[in-house]
Amino acid sequence: MLRRLRIITAALFFVLITLLFFDFTGVLHKWLGWLAKIQLIPVVLSVNGVVLFILILITLLFGRVYCSVICPLGIMQDGISNLSGRRKGKKNRFRHSKAKCGLRYSFLVLFIAAIIAGISAAVSLLDPYATYGRIVSSLPAPLYRLGNNLLAWFAEKADSYAFYSTEVWIKNWVILGISGITLLAVGFFAWLNGRTYCNTICPVGTALGFLSRFSIIRITFDADKCTKCGRCERNCKASCLDSKKMIVDHSRCVTCFNCIGKCNFNAIKYTSVRIKKQKSGVAADHPSPKERSRRSLLAVTGALALAQLSKAQQLLQVDGGLAEMEDRKAPDRKMPVVPPGALGLKNMQTHCTACQLCISVCPNNILRPSVKLSTFMQPEMSYDRGYCRPECTECSKVCPAGAIKPITTAGKTGISIGHAVWIRDNCVVNTDEIQCSNCERHCPTKAITLIALEPDNEKTLKTPVVDKELCIGCGACEYLCPARPFSAIYVEGNVRHHLV
């Protein structure tokens, strides 16, 4: 009964959280956005006291329910482990092992230290929710979008507007590689040993494990009924049951309730018991699954590579046809641009765990993960596929970690996240000697003025001048600039966002 309840709830949570990463229309987030906002690390980083209190309370009452039902990475491992257990002769495949406390607490300490020291890459790599987010958004989400585009194609044929196609592109090959490796590593341990990752590496698992030692309702042996047959132990994916000694390591038990059903003698119960003293395990060497290499798995997903704009023949002497357009390249920004609501790079760096939720939901294809070490995998903006449109506040709505704080559309137009920089040599006014006013015309804050090349002669060509006091860094000028491959006007981030 309890087990079934756990499985149903977990499956529901898992599917819905996964959908959050698939949905690019922003509709689901309105209803389900809270699922991301109850994930522990984002809760801690966004200093959400109420939710944190509730999560701690749940753990103190019921044990690590969080790990079984709320954490998507945990549920994913249960799924993999379950598949593994369906193989022939693998029915009772687990066995008790000692807790690897040294390793566990080292990772926890390292994690806390990384948060305090602002080493965001380490925080991002260890946060289980963000790990899951990266896996979903870089591997299955593009497939989901391709499926959507197929439906959109059919819809177009049928003159329906039910589906519209969306861009599918690999936002960052490094992140894709890391996600792939993480999936392989976590999946490998889950396939072999169930919850090894959660009980050895995951800082959330360790922290909640520490709390759940003191949980009030917990799995306990009924010494009178137990025959020490070992059936429970052989079915414990957390390896926390010692049937010989009739001891449960509550710090590792994820309250999956599998053991209760397996016991033929009704000797395992989930009930409230007085706290007993427990022997802590001895640390053992365990290889880290986090081998970072940038190569493998890239080939697998090569098929997803973005199709280039088909080349149109460039014949100026005849009618018709489309001019070939060189692909836009992103400029090398000295200061990364982060979305309005992020307050600045510092806030982004210290709060974001790189779950990629904002990147998945950005409808204008602006956000993508960074490859710089200091902001590794965290979102940054680039305007080669679109610009930060005035009516959109999607990323600020979805961020669970307080890295991008909620903003309104009205407020957004007053937040300066960066400033435009003009590059004389790229501007078509200079290269093609033709009057272009696209940046000036599209600037929402009128921060760009056109000035005649020869000040005395109004009739000469005009080039843009940017008023940095008015510029909000939305990137309309950069996106709509006709210069290729680099725009003649691009946005540099502001260290700290401010109001104009």
Next chain:
Amino acid sequence: MAKKNKKEINRRDFLKAGGISAVAATVAMTGCKPKTSVSSGRGSSIEAPTDKMTYRINHNTGDVVSLLGYGCMRWPLRQRADGDGEEVDQEAVNELVDYAIAHGVNYFDTAPVYVRGWSETATGIALKRHPREKFFVATKASNQRGNNTREGGIAMYERSMRELQVDYLDYYLLHNVGASLESFNDRFIHTGLLDYFLKEREAGRIRNLGWSFHGDVKVFDHILAMDVHWDFVQIQLNYQDWQHAEAPRNVNAEYLYAELLKKNVPVVIMEPLLGGRLARVPVQALTMMKEIRPDDTAAQWAFRYAGTPENVLSVLSGMVYMEHLQENIRTYSPLTPLNEQEYEMLEQATDILVDSDYIQCTECQYCMPCPYGLDIPGVFGHYNRCVSAGRILKNSNDDNYRKARREFLIGYDRSVPKLRQAGHCIACDQCLPKCPQRVNITQEMRRVDQYVEELRQK
């Protein structure tokens, strides 16, 4: 002008012919559809009669010319097998040309610049498969775009004969004159090209010499008054342009036609459908048409209008789909001239058209390619289709706002890739002189861009 059914054609029993006019084509107002779909009921595939075509006689040469002329400006394209861009779908072209000739069409109009320069070649291949005396071919001395030389003009003329695989041209036109007197003089007088073409006419390699006109009325008057015998002139004529081709964009067809009639110069008609716009008229106009002739499509009305004046030699239509070709053949097999009541109705329909929000683009592609990669006809085409469907919104309180907004924006992305949309127009104005309709492309681009911005932000 005399009008008669061509006698040479075998008068076979054509069983279906009687029933054709009775077949109703259901008219469903289409949404902001991309142009690949057949709209406004012009999709019914019904056999057309082979021996009922209306013909007109060119009194200069005695040519018996079919009232329906084939415009070779919009041949169907397909993806190349190697995936590198597009090419003319030659099999489809052959099929269309064979069908047209079999059903009495004998006038084919092309130009060196049409379909990215591929039109003459494709037309030549298709026509080569028919006896030379079965068809009249028309091509043009196109603008050499900025560098007009005698040698260039002669080379273009010779290339046309080569590509069309013929040793004489039935109709040769000075292409798209009317922008200005200077440009006409630059292209044909100072280079001596006109004299060259007149000699070629004497030599019999050009059987009829004429010109196609868009633009300034002064140029029209000047060229018509020249001491040259013009065998024919090609003008834009349709019920909107009859009296509403507002200067300086273009000259009213009423005036042009009257002047040509005075001089007894045969007239070839282009843009009878205004680039398809008259095939997709607003609902109110369509209702009026349906009241008089419930079975006819809007396109059929436009063709009957263009074909009714007796001095019209041929009405050109750039037919891409077999269904359009069949319908147009039916319209002119034979032509039922418009009566007074029908003229009056079309005048009212014109008022509706002129009052609506259309961008006066016929999607002729002359402006393309845009050096900055925009798909100009694509943008305007999408906008106009939405005007036809009554989907342009005035404010967000409209009942169907959410739906129409979604359809406009999704349809926009489907019709035109993001990087080629109106927002990317930098107003370089290089396209302006190329537009025969004198559309202020830059201004209209801004209008569309502003409209799209409003939709996106609401």
